[in-house]
Amino acid sequence: MTDTDQHSPATDPALLEALREHVQGGLPTTIADLSALVRLPSVSWSAFDPAHVQASAEAVADLARSTGIFADDAVRIVRSAVAGETAGAEEAGRELGQPAVLAVRPARNGKPTVMLYAHHDVQPQGDDALWETPPFEPTLRGDRLYGRGASDDKAGVMTHIASLRALHAQFGDDLDLGVVLFVEGEEEFGSRSFRTFLREQKDHLAADVIVVADSDNWSVDVPSITVSLRGNVTFRATLTTLEHASHSGMFGGAAPDAMIPMVRLLASLHDDDGSVAVEGLSAYDADVPERSEAELATDAALLEGVQPVGTGPVLSRMWFQPSITVTGMDVPSVANASNTLLPNVAARVSVRVAPGQSATDAYAAVERHLRAHVPFGARLDITEVDTGDGFLVDTAGWAVREARTAMHEGWGAPAVEQGIGGSIPFVSDLAAEFPEAQILVTGVEDPDTRAHSPNESQHLGVLHRAIASETILLARLATRA
Structure with a gap:
């Protein structure tokens, strides 16, 4: 995955300069609006207050109306049933997902339609003591705005909003480009109602180009187009050996x-060098840019003396090979430990699946491994299974060429085509529902964003350049023959 010099023709210089001025002029308002969104603790997990997610959806709907792109009645807050729930009246007891914002402007005069995706929900803040500033109080330090969701993905939301504002400032009511703004409310909670939403809103969502603003960039100075995503499998594994504690x-x-x-079973998932040791999990074969283990140590904040795990090129390990992480365990805390034999222990396991392998097949391989390696005849129960497929972007389409040109003009540097080790499972759902659409995965993160972690932040220079690039892309689509 390397950068490329294949571009569409350059944007008209006068139009390019006007767009840059609109973006620059709107930047203070954009940062203020982003800060207001960060103050809303819109954690979508079931243990948190859903009123905050609702308030965040209402704020995003107001922002959509502020762009001037959509008629007021074209902006809606929508909740759909969780996938697998029986369709029917809400009062019949079906479980609804978190609120999403959907705004639609139909295309005119044969112009294409673009769907702009982001999500307004956020991860829990975790341990407040690990934050240098309050997680839901946006704090500017140097070039970075700190706060939970400041980057993932409320900066993605504001990239779309700011780009649409600049587009409206340039074209006004003469804009013929079709625009669908879709801001999800539960991406961090597994997008549980996403498939229902797609089915119910399919006619409103149909687009020629889909821009997913939920990924990262090569650096704060070099943009990226994400062309591969790993899939994921998560589940809860519980081992029981005793009827009661003794x-x-x-x-x-x-x-x-x-x-x-439990310790022995979890240890069986990896070889001595840290590579995944589960038969049936596959890797994807593709070239990757060079990155040294020393650079990895810096980027990932390895302690001095700690060795990287796995084999092969560093970026291949992160983009194209499977990985398994134990993300949590239910055991007594050290402070509450007593001299007791535990009757059961539970672990939360997260598997990243190489692009090209189905998440269902990957889960089957991991389950076989676990059941074959349970020590001492312990009882193994696997529950709360979630799966999501990876994705490989087709880079041959005209939309990718347009995006490369827009990024080069917005950043002043050519874009790198990169894979990411993270998962965005709904992208494969979008591709399945809209097979003719060209999908572009972009974003506003950088290697020091620390999404999902304490002290998450958004680099404001990256935000500025991301908005400029998307505005240029939308203008190029709007003027495309």
Whole structure:
């Protein structure tokens, strides 16, 4: 995945200069609006107050109306049933997903339609003590705005809003480009109602080009087009060995508490060098740019002396090979530990699946491995299984060429085509529902964004350049023959 010099013809210089002025002039308002969104703790997980997600959706709907692109009645807040729920009246008890914002402007005079996707929900803040500033109080330090969701993905939301404002400032009511703005409310909670939403709103969502603003960039100075995504499998694994807890002094050494087989079972998932050791998980074969293990150590904040895991080129390990992470365990805390044999232990496991392998096949391989490696006859229960396929972007279409040109003009540097190790499972759903649409995966993150982690931040220079690039792209689509 390397940068390319294949571009569409350059944007008309007068139009390009006007667009840049609109973006620059709107930047203070954009940053203020982003800060207001960050103050809304829109965590979509079921254990958190859904009123905050609703307030965030209402704020995004107001922002959509502020662009001048959409008629007021063309902006809606929509909730759909969670996939698998029986369709029917809400009062019948079906579970609804979190609120999404949908705004539609039909195309005119044969112009294409573009769908702009982002999400307004955020991850939980985690341990407040690990934040240098309050997670939901946007704080500017140097070139970066800190706060949960400041980058992932409320900066993606504001990239779309600011680009549409600049587009309206340039074209006014003469704009013939079709625009669909879709801002999801539960991406961080597994997009549980996404497929229902697509089915119910398919006629409104149909587009020639889909721009997903939820990825990262090569650096704060070099943009990226994401062309591959890993899939994911997550589940809860519980091992049980005893009917109840017992005194470790009386029975320890003879009775196996659940921690012993759990540690051994989780250790079986990796080889001694840290590579995944599950038969049936595949890798994807493609060239990658060079990145040294020393650069990895810096980017990933490895402690001195800690060795990277896995084999092969560094970026291949992160983009094209499977990985398995234990993201949580239900065990007594150290502070509450007692001399007790634990009857059961649960672990949350996250599997990243190489692009090209179905998540269903990957889950089957991991389940086979776990059941074949359970020690001491412990009882294994696997629940809460979620799967999402990876994605490979077709880079041969005209929309990718237009995006390369727009990024070069917006950033002043050619875009790098990159894979990412993360997963955006709904992209494969979009591709399945709209097979003729060209999908562009862009974003506003950079290597130091720390999305999902304490001290998440958005580099404001990257935000500026991302808005400029998307505005130029939309203008090129609007004037495309």
